[in-house]
Amino acid sequence: MPDSSMGKSFYQQVVDATPGGDVLATCLQCGTCGGSCPSGADMDATPRKLFAMIAANMEDEVLSSNTFWYCVSCYYCTVRCPQEIPITDLMYTLKRIAVLKGHYHKDSHVPFSSSFIGFVEQYGRSFEFGLVTRHHLAHAPLKQLGKSTLGLQMMQKGRLTLTPERIKTLPQLSAILSEAKRVSAQQEV
Numbered sequence: 698m699p700d701s702s703m704g705k706s707f708y709q710q711v712v713d714a715t716p717g718g719d720v721l722a723t724c725l726q727c728g729t730c731g732g733s734c735p736s737g738a739d740m741d742a743t744p745r746k747l748f749a750m751i752a753a754n755m756e757d758e759v760l761s762s763n764t765f766w767y768c769v770s771c772y773y774c775t776v777r778c779p780q781e782i783p784i785t786d787l788m789y790t791l792k793r794i795a796v797l798k799g800h801y802h803k804d805s806h807v808p809f810s811s812s813f814i815g816f817v818e819q820y821g822r823s824f825e826f827g828l829v830t831r832h833h834l835a836h837a838p839l840k841q842l843g844k845s846t847l848g849l850q851m852m853q854k855g856r857l858t859l860t861p862e863r864i865k866t867l868p869q870l871s872a873i874l875s876e877a878k879r880v881s882a883q884q885e886v
């Protein structure tokens with residue numbers, strides 16, 4: 698794949714690779730995104746901090762962060778951002794750039810992402826309880842113990858369920874995902 702990043706600042710690479718990404722320049726650093734994020738406790742930098750690091754062209758620090766790998770694409774941050782910054786899409790951009798530049802941990806980041814995709818393909822939506830439990834038991838079992846209280850609180854508030862729920866329109870979603878994979882495979886040839 699040709700490298701289209703030649704001569705561009707890291708900030709510009711991220712913006713150019715994200716539809717509507719130029720709005721990132723208007724980030725107020727208000728922190729609403731991190732405050733809305735269900736994966737915030739696992740992230741080593743909040744989305745707000747990550748965006749400040751991108752603005753400062755701190756490429757290595759940003760790409761070494763685990764923040765975007767823990768993003769479960771819930772879009773809470775995106776719908777709440779006062780500047781309508783496409784935060785979830787920026788997380789996808791950072792995953793793509795990190796993979797292209799070899800900045801990821803093969804034994805934890807990729808399995809987390811694969812588990813997320815697996816739940817979406819099987820149920821049509823993310824299953825946060827299964828995702829986080831599977832990941833922590835495999836990579837940080839002691840950390841899982843510390844999450845129990847938070848998990849119980851989220852269940853009491855209806856933010857977390859013990860079993861996955863399958864969407865009614867799964868066949869339609871499966872057809873869309875199959876077509877997306879076919880188009881993606883064609884583009885890689």
Ligand code: SF4
Pocket residue numbers: 723724725726727728729730731744745748777778779780781782784
């Ligand atoms: S919510 Fe939007 S404006 Fe506020 S810090 Fe996050 S990205 Fe920036």
Ligand code: SF4
Pocket residue numbers: 730733734735736737744767768769770771772773774775784785788
């Ligand atoms: S889309 Fe990602 S970054 Fe945004 S709130 Fe959800 S998990 Fe957090």
